[in-house]
Amino acid sequence: MTTYAWAPGFIAGDRPKIVTSRFEYEDSYTIERYLATGGYEGLRAALARPSYVVHDEVRASTLLGRGGAGFPAGVKWGLTPGGVYPRYLVVNGDESEPGTYKDRLLMERDPHQLIEGCLIACYAAGLSQCFLYIRGEMALAQERVAQALNDAYAAGYIGKNILGTNFSIDIVLHWGAGAYVVGEETALIESLEGNRGMPRLKPPFFPAAIGLYGQPTIVNNVETLANLPFIARHGASDYTAIGTETSPGTRMVAVSGHVKRPGVYEIVNGTTTFRDLLYGEEFCQGIRDGNTLKAFVPGGGSAPWFLPDQLDLPFEGRLVGAAGSMLGSGAIMVMDHTTDIPAAALTLTNFYAHESCGKCVPCREGGTWLMRILQRVVDGHGTTDDLELLLEVGESICPGDMPHAASAELGLDATPFPYKMTTICFVGPSAYVPVHSALTLFRSEFEALVAPSRQRTRIPVTAVGGAS
Amino acid sequence: MPRLNEQNTALAAEIIARYPRPKSALIPLLHLAQEQDGWVTDEAMRHIADLVGVTPAEVRGTGTFYEMFQFEPIGRYLINICGTMSCALLGADELMRAAEEELGIHAGGTTDDGMFTLHRAECQAACTEAPCLQVNYRYRFRVTPVEIRQFIREIRAGQHEAEIPSHGTLARIRQHIPVDRGVGAVDPAAVNEAPVWVTTAPEGGAS
Numbered sequence: 008m009t010t011y012a013w014a015p016g017f018i019a020g021d022r023p024k025i026v027t028s029r030f031e032y033e034d035s036y037t038i039e040r041y042l043a044t045g046g047y048e049g050l051r052a053a054l055a056r057p058s059y060v061v062h063d064e065v066r067a068s069t070l071l072g073r074g075g076a077g078f079p080a081g082v083k084w085g086l087t088p089g090g091v092y093p094r095y096l097v098v099n100g101d102e103s104e105p106g107t108y109k110d111r112l113l114m115e116r117d118p119h120q121l122i123e124g125c126l127i128a129c130y131a132a133g134l135s136q137c138f139l140y141i142r143g144e145m146a147l148a149q150e151r152v153a154q155a156l157n158d159a160y161a162a163g164y165i166g167k168n169i170l171g172t173n174f175s176i177d178i179v180l181h182w183g184a185g186a187y188v189v190g191e192e193t194a195l196i197e198s199l200e201g202n203r204g205m206p207r208l209k210p211p212f213f214p215a216a217i218g219l220y221g222q223p224t225i226v227n228n229v230e231t232l233a234n235l236p237f238i239a240r241h242g243a244s245d246y247t248a249i250g251t252e253t254s255p256g257t258r259m260v261a262v263s264g265h266v267k268r269p270g271v272y273e274i275v276n277g278t279t280t281f282r283d284l285l286y287g288e289e290f291c292q293g294i295r296d297g298n299t300l301k302a303f304v305p306g307g308g309s310a311p312w313f314l315p316d317q318l319d320l321p322f323e324g325r326l327v328g329a330a331g332s333m334l335g336s337g338a339i340m341v342m343d344h345t346t347d348i349p350a351a352a353l354t355l356t357n358f359y360a361h362e363s364c365g366k367c368v369p370c371r372e373g374g375t376w377l378m379r380i381l382q383r384v385v386d387g388h389g390t391t392d393d394l395e396l397l398l399e400v401g402e403s404i405c406p407g408d409m410p411h412a413a414s415a416e417l418g419l420d421a422t423p424f425p426y427k428m429t430t431i432c433f434v435g436p437s438a439y440v441p442v443h444s445a446l447t448l449f450r451s452e453f454e455a456l457v458a459p460s461r462q463r464t465r466i467p468v469t470a471v472g473g474a475s
Numbered sequence: 476m477p478r479l480n481e482q483n484t485a486l487a488a489e490i491i492a493r494y495p496r497p498k499s500a501l502i503p504l505l506h507l508a509q510e511q512d513g514w515v516t517d518e519a520m521r522h523i524a525d526l527v528g529v530t531p532a533e534v535r536g537t538g539t540f541y542e543m544f545q546f547e548p549i550g551r552y553l554i555n556i557c558g559t560m561s562c563a564l565l566g567a568d569e570l571m572r573a574a575e576e577e578l579g580i581h582a583g584g585t586t587d588d589g590m591f592t593l594h595r596a597e598c599q600a601a602c603t604e605a606p607c608l609q610v611n612y613r614y615r616f617r618v619t620p621v622e623i624r625q626f627i628r629e630i631r632a633g634q635h636e637a638e639i640p641s642h643g644t645l646a647r648i649r650q651h652i653p654v655d656r657g658v659g660a661v662d663p664a665a666v667n668e669a670p671v672w673v674t675t676a677p678e679g680g681a682s
C-alpha cells in the first residue's frame with residue numbers, strides 16, 4: 008500500500024509540458040511556487056489586451072475541450088446569444104468517468120493554474136461570475152483549491168479590480184456530493200441550482216444559450232481551462248506548434264489496467280499512438296508479466312473497445328471516431344489475455360446502470376436489465392437466449408448499428424461516434440457499449456458461459472421510446 | 476436532534492451570500508450538516524430549508540439524489556473500496572473480501588461498535604493506482620488484502636486520527652472571500668448589462 012507524501016500518478020518525461028510543467032515541484036500547489044514559475048503572467052498578458060483579442064487568440068489556438076466531447080473552447084465561448092447578460096462560467100471538476108484521472112491531479116497539484124485559466128476565460132468571454140464545481144469525494148483537491156483561492160484573493164488576482172484593472176470577478180468553490188451523471192453539463196447546472204442532478208433536454212437547454220439560472224453559461228472542463236495560461240502568455244502559435252493541426256497542444260492521458268507502468272502522462276496531441284503509450288519505454292513499457300494484449304478501452308468507460316490491431320491509431324479525435332470509438336476523457340484501460348471479458352464488461356455496465364438518474368425509460372430500465380442479464384450470464388445461470396436478449400435490450404437504447412472496432416471484420420460500416428440513442432444523455436448508451444463491444448468481439452467467451460437455450464418464458468422487451 | 480449550531484449557521488449565511496439564488500447553497504449546506512453530526516438529521520434539513528427558503532421536502536429531494544449524504548448514523552470511518560473496471564482488473568474483489576472478513580460485516584454494513592461502515596464504491600479517479608480505496612474520502616493506493624487488514628487495525632488503534640477526520644468532514648480548508656475584495660453574487664434579476672471590461676472587435680470580429 009502506498010501513502011504518498013504528495014499526489015502520485017503523474018510520470019514525467021522529456022515531452023513538452025503545458026499543463027503539468029510544475030508537477031516536478033513538491034510545493035507545486037502553493038502561490039509562492041506558482042509565482043516563481045511564471046504564474047499569473049498569462050492573466051497579465053490577457054488583461055493588457057482587449058477582451059475580444061484574447062478570445063480570438065483562444066479561437067486561433069483550436070484548444071479542444073478535454074471533458075469528453077472535444078469541442079473547440081474558443082468556438083463554444085462564441086455561441087452565447089449576443090447582448091444577453093450576465094453570463095456565467097461553470098468549471099466541470101466532477102471527474103468520474105471510469106478510467107479518467109487527470110483533473111484531480113490538476114486541482115491538487117496546480118490549483119493556481121486552473122484559477123488563472125478561469126480568470127482568462129471570464130475576461131475573454133465576458134462572464135460575470137465563476138463557479139468551480141469539484142467532485143464531492145475529492146477532499147484533497149477541495150482543500151488545495153480552497154487554499155489557492157484564498158491566497159489569490161489576498162494577493163489581488165481574484166475579486167474587485169484585478170491587478171488594478173476594471174476586470175472584477177468572484178470565483179466560488181462548490182462541492183458535489185457523489186453522482187456521476189452530474190458531470191454532464193446540464194446536470195451540473197441543475198446540481199449547482201440546488202436540484203437533483205438530472206440532465207436537461209438539448210435543445211432547448213444548450214448551456215451557452217440557456218444555462219445557470221436560465222442565463223448563457225459556459226461549461227468547461229478543468230484540463231481545458233488549465234491550458235489557457237500558456238496560450239495567453241505564449242500565444243496561439245506556440246500552442247499550435249505542438250501536436251497536429253486538428254489536435255494541437257498536449258493531452259493528459261491516464262493508462263490503467265494490465266500495463267507494467269500505469270500512470271498519467273502528458274502526451275503530444277494527435278501524433279502519439281496507442282502503441283507508443285502502451286509499449287513505449289517512456290510510457291507504460293508493455294503488458295504486465297510478459298502477457299499479451301487482449302483489448303483496450305481507448306477513451307473512458309463509455310468508449311467502444313479496441314483490439315490490438317488498432318494500436319497504431321494516433322491519439323486523434325477524428326481518426327479514433329472514424330474507427331468507431333472515441334478519445335473521450337483521455338482514459339485508456341488495458342486488458343491482458345488473462346482477462347475474463349464478460350466479467351470486465353459487467354463492471355462497467357454495473358457502473359452506468361447504477362448511475363442512471365432515472366429520467367429516461369431506456370436508460371433506467373434498459374441499464375438495469377443489461378446489468379441483471381449480464382450478471383446471470385457471468386454467474387453461469389444464463390442461456391444462449393440471454394445473449395440475444397442483451398443485444399435486443401441494447402437496441403432499444405441505441406437503435407441501429409453500433410460502432411465498434413470489429414465493424415469492418417463483421418462486414419459493417421464503422422459508424423463514427425456518436426451513435427443514435429433514445430435517451431437524453433450518454434449514460435444510457437454507455438451501459439450498453441461495454442456489453443456490445445465485449446459480446447461482438449469475444450462472443451465465444453460468452454457462449455462458453457451459457458447453457459443451451461431452455462424453453463424459458465420470454466419477457467417481452469418493449470422499452471423502445473422514451474425521451475429522444 | 477441538532478440543527479446547525481451557531482458557528483455553522485454563520486458559515487451558512489456566508490456560503491448562501493455567494494450565490495445569486497440561495498437554493499444553490501443546498502448541497503454545500505448539507506455537507507455542513509453532515510460535517511457537524513456525521514450524518515444529515517431531519518432537524519438540520521428543516522433548518523437548511525428555512526435558511527435557503529425552500530420546503531424541507533425539497534431539501535430531502537435534492538439530498539437523497541447524492542450518494543455522499545447519509546440520512547442515518549453510519550460508522551465513524553466510511554471505507555469505500557472502488558470496484559469499477561481498472562480496480563476490478565487488479566484485485567478489487569479480493570480487497571473487498573479481506574475487508575469484509577477483517578470487519579466481520581458485508582459491504583453496505585456497519586460494525587456493531589459504530590467504528591466502520593464498508594461500501595463498494597465506483598471509480599474514484601485514481602485508476603492508475605488500482606486497486607484503491609478511500610477512508611472518509613482520503614485515498615490509499617495499490618492496496619493489497621494484507622495491507623487493508625493492517626490498515627483497519629491501525630485505524631481502530633487510533634493511529635490515523637490526525638490525517639483522517641471522522642465521517643462528514645471533507646475539506647478542512649474552506650474558502651473565505653474577503654469582504655473588501657469580493658465582488659458579490661451576480662444576480663440576473665439585478666444585472667443585465669455586459670461587464671465593463673468587455674470590448675468588441677471594431678468591425679464584425681469576435682463578440
Ligand SMILES: Cc1cc2nc3c(=O)[nH]c(=O)nc-3n(C[C@H](O)[C@H](O)[C@H](O)COP(=O)(O)O)c2cc1C
Nearest residue numbers: 072073074099101102103190191192227228231433
Ligand atoms: C454522462 C456524462 C458525464 C460527463 N462527465 C464529465 C466530467 O466528469 N467532467 C467533464 O469535464 N465533462 C464531463 N462530461 C462532458 C460535459 O458534458 C461537457 O461536455 C464538458 O464538461 C465540457 O467541457 P469542455 O468543452 O471543456 O470539454 C460528461 C458528459 C456526459 C454525457
Ligand code: SF4
Nearest residue numbers: 364366367370432434
Ligand atoms: S440517459 Fe440515463 S442518466 Fe441520462 S438523462 Fe436519461 S435516465 Fe438520466
Ligand code: FES
Nearest residue numbers: 557562598599602
Ligand atoms: S476504477 Fe477504481 S479508481 Fe477508477
